[in-house]
Amino acid sequence: MLDLAFVKKDTQLYDPFCGSGTILIEGALRALNIPAGIGRGFAAERWDAVPPHIWKEERSRGLDLVHRDAQFCAFGSDIDRNAFELALDNARKAGVAERVRVRVRDIREFKVPDTAAVVVTNPPYGERMLDVQQARQIEKTMGRVFKRGMTGYYIISPDEEFEAQFGRRANKIRRLYNGMLRCNFYMYYGDRPKKDAP
Numbered sequence: 423m424l425d426l427a428f429v430k431k432d433t434q435l436y437d438p439f440c441g442s443g444t445i446l447i448e449g450a451l452r453a454l455n456i457p458a459g460i461g462r463g464f465a466a467e468r469w470d471a472v473p474p475h476i477w478k479e480e481r482s483r484g485l486d487l488v489h490r491d492a493q494f495c496a497f498g499s500d501i502d503r504n505a506f507e508l509a510l511d512n513a514r515k516a517g518v519a520e521r522v523r524v525r526v527r528d529i530r531e532f533k534v535p536d537t538a539a540v541v542v543t544n545p546p547y548g549e550r551m552l553d554v555q556q557a558r559q560i561e562k563t564m565g566r567v568f569k570r571g572m573t574g575y576y577i578i579s580p581d582e583e584f585e586a587q588f589g590r591r592a593n594k595i596r597r598l599y600n601g602m603l604r605c606n607f608y609m610y611y612g613d614r615p616k617k618d619a620p
């Protein structure tokens with residue numbers, strides 16, 4: 423999703439249904455070019471075929487390629503205080519807490535500055551939490567608070583009626599799966615300069 427939303431080293435990324443913070447944290451790792459799994463061990467490190475110095479050199483090479491000058495920052499919010507605490511804790515564990523800000527906030531109060539920000543989000547579906555009618559009410563609210571302008575909006579949802587509830591046709595839709603759940607990824611491009619547009 424972050425690839426499709428063109429999250430880059432200077433992106434301001436928002437997720438107003440941030441839950442445990444997955445999108446914000448993955449966005450930070452991607453924008454800063456932090457190698458996947460840099461902080462963990464691998465079973466293959468015990469294989470004789472790969473001498474230990476190779477692992478050390480590759481880790482060090484990966485860290486040299488981190489975009490330390492990146493302006494990237496991520497802003498998350500969620501109505502649930504537990505989710506908010508979890509997201510903060512996960513960002514700390516992933517080593518990106520400096521780039522991630524989280525707050526408790528209902529979607530009804532969501533605002534983005536009129537800049538070329540990117541919203542990537544996974545709203546409640548009415549499967550595990552809420553019912554379908556409540557989820558659709560949230561989709562309507564998103565249509566109201568996600569203002570047209572420079573910001574691009576990228577929303578994953580299994581609701582085939584999403585565009586009708588949201589109130590706008592997406593610029594593009596990609597079929598994606600969230601686990602076993604068939605979803606659409608609704609892409610609303612912001613008014614960005616042509617050279618940045620996908």
Ligand SMILES: C[S@@+](CC[C@H](N)C(=O)[O-])C[C@H]1O[C@@H](n2cnc3c(N)ncnc32)[C@H](O)[C@@H]1O
Pocket residue numbers: 438439440441442443444445499500501502505527528529530544545546547560
């Ligand atoms: C599908 S989950 C998002 C999961 C998230 N991507 C993650 O990494 O954990 C939807 C989230 O929306 C939040 N939510 C539900 N109603 C909300 C509302 N009215 N305003 C803001 N957040 C809400 C829930 O607390 C939940 O964390």
